[in-house]
Amino acid sequence: MCSHQPSCPSSDGHTAHVVAAHPEQGWNLLCTGAIVFDDSGELLPDGSVVAPHRVPAERLAMAA
Secondary structure, three states, rough: OOOOOOOOOOOOOOOOOOOEOOOOOOOOEEEOEEEEEEEOOOOOOOOOOEEEOOOOHOOOOOOO
């Protein structure tokens, strides 16, 4: 799906470009065919899922 030369690595979502942004819905389509979600989860072109990378609650800053 990626038309860049050289092609973006399919396993590296950090170098792929956004081809369709839907911030109001919380997701973006990358040129590799992967869909990335605002919660850091991903749906890869082969149908596999990458679970969100959540920070443990004790590491979150508490509001004063």
